[in-house]
Amino acid sequence: MKIGEVARRTRLTVEAIRFYEKQGLIEEPPRSPSGYRQYAEGVVARLDFIQRSKELGFSLREVDELLALRDSPDAHSSDVKERAEAKIRDIERKIRDLREMKEVLSKLASSCNGEGPTRECAILAAIETGDEL
Numbered sequence: 001m002k003i004g005e006v007a008r009r010t011r012l013t014v015e016a017i018r019f020y021e022k023q024g025l026i027e028e029p030p031r032s033p034s035g036y037r038q039y040a041e042g043v044v045a046r047l048d049f050i051q052r053s054k055e056l057g058f059s060l061r062e063v064d065e066l067l068a069l070r071d072s073p074d075a076h077s078s079d080v081k082e083r084a085e086a087k088i089r090d091i092e093r094k095i096r097d098l099r100e101m102k103e104v105l106s107k108l109a110s111s112c113n114g115e116g117p118t119r120e121c122a123i124l125a126a127i128e129t130g131d132e133l
Helices: 003-010 014-022 042-055 060-071 077-110 122-129
Strands: none
Touching (some): 003 042, 014 042, 060 077, 077 122
16 A cells, blocks of 8 residues: 555554654565555554554654564563553653642742733742752
8 A cells, every 4th residue: 555545544644654664663665666655554553553652652762672572473571561661660750750840830830929020030030040940
């Protein structure tokens, strides 16, 4: 099938599909005599896997590792579990960081009455000096 059909079936852009080719996540397909890329049916499932992995927070490097594990007859599910648990730890760290950022911003926002010129803004002053961050 042509790249437009793959894009339609995966709801990806043609540019995204080409990007995944360049990143080595999908193989560059053979071309027809007229120069069109001719994708095999399996590429749709692979692209869907890539998208779902990204939705779970995996980076492209991590997606590549998951694909390698999926495609390897010698890989074990414990390898996949290890990566999933590492991603969970990463997400938990990000949640902690976001909570801390929210707390600091909430304190800064509550310290501002929203009146006066920006040169007197406590929020901008704290960001500029790093105080109270």
